[in-house]
Amino acid sequence: MLISTTDDSVQGPQWMECPQIETDLPTLAFFYPLNELIIAERRDDLHDLIGLSGVGYTVFNNKGQKVFLAVLEKQYKKFDIKIFNHYGNEVVHVRRPFHFCTKKVLVCAPPGNLVGSIKEIRTRWKTYVVKNRLEKDVLKIVPAGVFNYMYNIQLMYGGTVVGVIRKHCDVATLLDMKHFAISFPIELDVRDKAVLLGACFTIGFQY
Numbered sequence: 001m002l003i004s005t006t007d008d009s010v011q012g013p014q015w016m017e018c019p020q021i022e023t024d025l026p027t028l029a030f031f032y033p034l035n036e037l038i039i040a041e042r043r044d045d046l047h048d049l050i051g052l053s054g055v056g057y058t059v060f061n062n063k064g065q066k067v068f069l070a071v072l073e074k075q076y077k078k079f080d081i082k083i084f085n086h087y088g089n090e091v092v093h094v095r096r097p098f099h100f101c102t103k104k105v106l107v108c109a110p111p112g113n114l115v116g117s118i119k120e121i122r123t124r125w126k127t128y129v130v131k132n133r134l135e136k137d138v139l140k141i142v143p144a145g146v147f148n149y150m151y152n153i154q155l156m157y158g159g160t161v162v163g164v165i166r167k168h169c170d171v172a173t174l175l176d177m178k179h180f181a182i183s184f185p186i187e188l189d190v191r192d193k194a195v196l197l198g199a200c201f202t203i204g205f206q207y
Contacts, residue, residue: 013058015086016065023190027091027110031190036062037197039204040179044069050088059083059197068092070201081201082111094198107198109191116195118202128203129156130195138192141165141199151203153184153196162188165200180204 019032043056044066052071059068068091070083083092093111096104103120116138117131128151130139137156144150144164153163163184182200184193 013060013064013066016061016063016067018085025109025190027085027089028190028194030067030085030091031193033186034061034067034193035186036181036183037067037200038062038179038181039070039197039200046086046088047071050084052082052084057201072201081198083197092194092197094201096202105198105202107195109194115191116198118195118199128199130192130199132189132192132195139196141203149180153182163196165203 016030019029021029021032023029023032038060040058040060041055042058044058046069047056050069052069053073055072055074057070057072058066059070061067066086068083068085070081073080077096078098079094079096081092081094082090083094085091090111091109093108095106095108097106105118106114107116107118109115115133117135118141119129119131121127121129125143127143128141129137130141130153132138139162140154140156141151142154144152149167151165152161153165154161163182165180165182167180180200180203182196184196188196
């Protein structure tokens, strides 16, 4: 059911149009042309229209267009994040399901279809491993420095940096919001992009 449109006559940030592509993963179609996402702790009118309670987030692309809405529900170290498109459909579900298993976060897209996970590993500094739906290690996320809030996204082997998670982004600064952002290769598998979005939320909670 269509809840929102991308009508340019409406003031404020507009919605990104859904790419018109043939894909076996229609719920992840928005991810195909993207190489950066900005997450702002900001409720949108659509949060209330859909009936979403909890901490509200709006996810933007690097053009300042709205891509997704998200809602966080948290209880101690257990949390659920539901991510919706502007049609009101839940497209990604990020969750840390157990109090006693705080090192692993599961990502489903759509809900019920596991596409990967993020696991914190024990090192001197907080480091995360991104696994795909087959439980294969595909990327790692490591601090870029001790005192600045930035994480490098690296290939699992070789250390090549392919993206970053960071606290600052020009677009979100212009929108005057608290925010964090993630970049990744545009050609990355859309399922892995969804997992990285979950990683951005997971790491961003700590700051």
